[in-house]
Amino acid sequence: NIFATGASTDLALGANSAETVRIKVGGNVGIGTTAPGALLHLEHATNPELRLTGKINPTSDPNILLSWAGAETTQGLKLWHDSSVGSSYIDSLYDNAAGDIYFRTKTAGTAVNALFIESAGNIGIGTTTPGAALQVNSAVFPQIIAAQTGDPTRYLSLGSNNSDSNSLINFTTGGVTSRYLGFQYAGSTKMVITGDGNVGIGATTPGALLHLSQSNQTTSAYGIQFGTDTNLYRSAANTLKTDDNLSVGSSA
Secondary structure: OOOOOOOOOOEEEEEOOEEEEEEOOOOOEEEOOOOOOOOEEEOOOOOOOOOOOOOOOOOOOOEEEEOOOOOOOOOOEEEEEEOOOOEEEEEEOOOOOOOOEEEEEOOOOOOEEEEEEOOOOOEEEOOOOOOOOEEEOOOOOOEEEEEEOOEEEEEEEEEEOOOOOOEEEEEEEOOOOOOEEEEEEOOEEEEEEEOOOOEEEOOOOOOOOEEEOOOOOOOHHHOEEEOOOEEEEEEEOOEEEEOOOOOOOOOO
């Protein structure tokens, strides 16, 4: 045992005539500092690092547990690495509806809840009460953006407009109007909206404001239906047909 005698005497340890560890009278331990401000305080002039390594791979899983005495297995936050598969985990141990995880910024002033994961698994960005698997809130023009790396002129955004409270799906094409916003089912494109505003159903290069196309289909099932009983469709080349009455112009 090594003890420092005296009611106000710290214990200093070192090597090569230089101090490296100090144990304060109150119990704080400093490595690289003589004035530790917490139970364990590490300080280094360049790139300080705290390292936990398992000695026998893959059975040694290094971890850090933040909890309170007596509840180490039921409450707290655990950071650990599964050496057998190479995965890393952030675990909230509390098996309760209150076991949420907050990612916060600006905690030196008024804390901002930037990202929130509730105990049930829902994720909130800008909100701590997400009502779905992912909910994004913002005081100014909330939106989600998917952009191409290296080309900020090409992106898709989903959001709302604060000025008129409308919801928007917005995409930019980098100035190439032939590029389109596509709607697919099972990997097959069913409808597109091009950069110049043309809409294609069954056509990915619509040549008009609305372009309907289906190869070799000339029945009413591949046209436009009005109500429940009137169809307008292409029955042959250069031929538009309806199987019902068609009125053009005004009628009495």
